[in-house]
Amino acid sequence: MSTFHPDLVVSADRSRIHHIRSGELTGDTAQTSGMRRLEAISGTTVGSEKIWTGETHVAAATASGDHHHGEAETSIYVVSGRPEFVFHDGTGVVRIRTAPGDHVFVPPWVPHREENPDPDETAVVVISRSTQEGIVVNLPSLVPRDPESQVTGRPRG
Numbered sequence: 001m002s003t004f005h006p007d008l009v010v011s012a013d014r015s016r017i018h019h020i021r022s023g024e025l026t027g028d029t030a031q032t033s034g035m036r037r038l039e040a041i042s043g044t045t046v047g048s049e050k051i052w053t054g055e056t057h058v059a060a061a062t063a064s065g066d067h068h069h070g071e072a073e074t075s076i077y078v079v080s081g082r083p084e085f086v087f088h089d090g091t092g093v094v095r096i097r098t099a100p101g102d103h104v105f106v107p108p109w110v111p112h113r114e115e116n117p118d119p120d121e122t123a124v125v126v127i128s129r130s131t132q133e134g135i136v137v138n139l140p141s142l143v144p145r146d147p148e149s150q151v152t153g154r155p156r157g
Helices: 147-152
Strands: 036-041 052-058 074-080 084-088 093-097 103-106 112-116 123-129
Touching: 052 112, 112 123
Parallel strands: none
Antiparallel strands: 036 052, 052 123, 074 103, 074 123, 084 093, 084 112
16 A cells, blocks of 8 residues: 555555656557557557557558558657648548657547658657557558448447
């Protein structure tokens, strides 16, 4: 039992603040072609139960593969470069062009990809997800084969 607050119960794994230095991020997480994900905060690294945070790097003149993040909501903060986030809205392909300091929200199940059209600069973003693991489902296309999943953004089932 904690003396800080009467309702706060702390386990041995969750009794301290964790500091992950920039050089300590790990690439031992789910990956998508054309990008590199680095994990900082997760169930694996610090015992988080509700969030995942890390970085994504997309090299100059590169596009990632199409993917989604399952049930996870994703918050993205653009650190450097001018990455573009591409998705299909059920009618056509939509492209969101960003700049450093911008934020992007990706809802659960939305197929998308990151593109970096800059011929010289790597795009770097910080990502936080509403799950403690880095859920990544790599896809063959932005457009679902099942018309119902295209409308709902979720697989049928």
